[in-house]
Amino acid sequence: MDTGRLIFDASCHGNMLLMGSSDHVFRGSKSLLNMEETLKRRPFFSSHEELMEEEYYDEQLPEKKRRLTPEQVLLLERSFEAENKLEPERKSQLAKKLGLQPRQVAVWFQNRRARWKTKQLERDYDLLKSSYDSLLSDFEAVRKENEKLKSEVFSLTEKLQAKESMAGPEQQPPPAKSEHAIATAADVTVKVEDRLSSGSGGSAVVDEEGPQLLDSGDSYFPDEYPGCDVGAAVEGVHSEEEEDGSEDSRRSYLSDVFAAAEQHHHEEEQRLGWWFWS
DNA sequence: TTGTGTTTTATTGCCTCC
DNA sequence: GGAGGCAATAAAACACAA
Numbered sequence: 665m666d667t668g669r670l671i672f673d674a675s676c677h678g679n680m681l682l683m684g685s686s687d688h689v690f691r692g693s694k695s696l697l698n699m700e701e702t703l704k705r706r707p708f709f710s711s712h713e714e715l716m717e718e719e720y721y722d723e724q725l726p727e728k729k730r731r732l733t734p735e736q737v738l739l740l741e742r743s744f745e746a747e748n749k750l751e752p753e754r755k756s757q758l759a760k761k762l763g764l765q766p767r768q769v770a771v772w773f774q775n776r777r778a779r780w781k782t783k784q785l786e787r788d789y790d791l792l793k794s795s796y797d798s799l800l801s802d803f804e805a806v807r808k809e810n811e812k813l814k815s816e817v818f819s820l821t822e823k824l825q826a827k828e829s830m831a832g833p834e835q836q837p838p839p840a841k842s843e844h845a846i847a848t849a850a851d852v853t854v855k856v857e858d859r860l861s862s863g864s865g866g867s868a869v870v871d872e873e874g875p876q877l878l879d880s881g882d883s884y885f886p887d888e889y890p891g892c893d894v895g896a897a898v899e900g901v902h903s904e905e906e907e908d909g910s911e912d913s914r915r916s917y918l919s920d921v922f923a924a925a926e927q928h929h930h931e932e933e934q935r936l937g938w939w940f941w942s
Numbered sequence: 943t944t945g946t947g948t949t950t951t952a953t954t955g956c957c958t959c960c
Numbered sequence: 961g962g963a964g965g966c967a968a969t970a971a972a973a974c975a976c977a978a
Contacts, residue, residue, distance in 0.1 A: 729951055729972045771952060
C-alpha cells in the first residue's frame with residue numbers, strides 16, 4: 665500500500681491531511697498519525713518524550729478535523745444540486761476551486777448523499793402516513809354508515825315480522841326472514857356497494873366471494889386502499905429519484921419505503937383489530 | 943462551565959462494475 | 961484487480977440547557 669504521507673494543505677485553512685498517491689488510495693489503518701508513524705516522519709524530534717510535550721501538541725501537531733467554511737459548503741451544495749454524483753474531472757475542479765483535496769470533496773458528496781437519502785425517506789414516510797391517515801378516516805365514516813344501515817335493516821325486519829304475525833295464523837307462515845326484508849337488505853347492500861365502488865378506483869368492497877354484509881356483518885375494509893393515493897406517492901418518489909438516482913437504488917429505496925409503510929399498517933391493524941376483523 | 947445530544951468530517955470494510 | 965459507491969461507525973466540532 666502506498667503509505668500516507670503528510671501533506672500540508674496549502675489552502676487558506678491550513679489543514680494537515682493524510683494523502684496517498686491518489687485521493688482514494690489512503691484507506692489504511694484508522695490513523696497513521698500514531699506515535700511511531702509520526703516519529704518516523706519528524707526526525708527532528710529525538711525522543712518520544714519530546715513529542716509528547718504539550719507545547720508540541722498545542723502548536724505543532726496536525727490540526728484535527730476542520731469544518732468547511734460556509735463558502736465551501738455553499739459551493740459544494742450548489743454542485744450537489746446540479747448533480748449528486750461526482751465524476752473525477754468535476755471532483756478535481758471542485759477541489760482546486762475550494763482549496764481542498766479531491767478526497768475531501770468525494771467524502772463530502774458521499775456524506776451529502778447519505779443525508780439526502782435520510783431526508784428523502786422521512787419525506788416519503790410522511791407522505792405515506794398522511795395517505796394512510798386519510799384512508800383511515802374515510803374508512804371510519806363508511807363503517808359508521810354501515811352500522812347505521814344495518815340497524816335500519818334490523819328494525820325494519822322486526823317491524824315486518826310483527827306485522828305479519830298480527831295478520832293471523834290462517835295465512836301462509838312467513839319465511840324465517842321475509843322476502844321483503846331480504847329485498848330491503850339486498851337493496852342496502854347494493855347502495856353501500858355503489859357508494860364504495862364509485863370513484864374509488866373500482867375496489868369492490870362487497871365482492872362476490874367475500875363475506876356479505878347481511879350474512880356475516882363482516883368488515884367493509886377493502887382489500888386495497890381506494891382512498892389512498894399511494895400511486896401518487898409512488899409517482900412522487902419515482903420522479904424525485906429519477907432526478908439523480910439509478911433504477912436499482914430506486915427499487916431498493918421503494919422497497920424500504922413500502923416495508924416501512926407496511927409495518928405501520930400492520931401495527932395499525934393490530935391496534936384496530938378488535939373491530940376490523942371481529 | 944460542563945454534560946449531553948446533534949451534526950459534520952473522515953475511515954473502514956464490503957460490494958459492484960468495468 | 962482497481963475505482964468508486966454505500967453502510968456503519970468513530971471522533972471532532974458544535975449547540976444548548978442546567
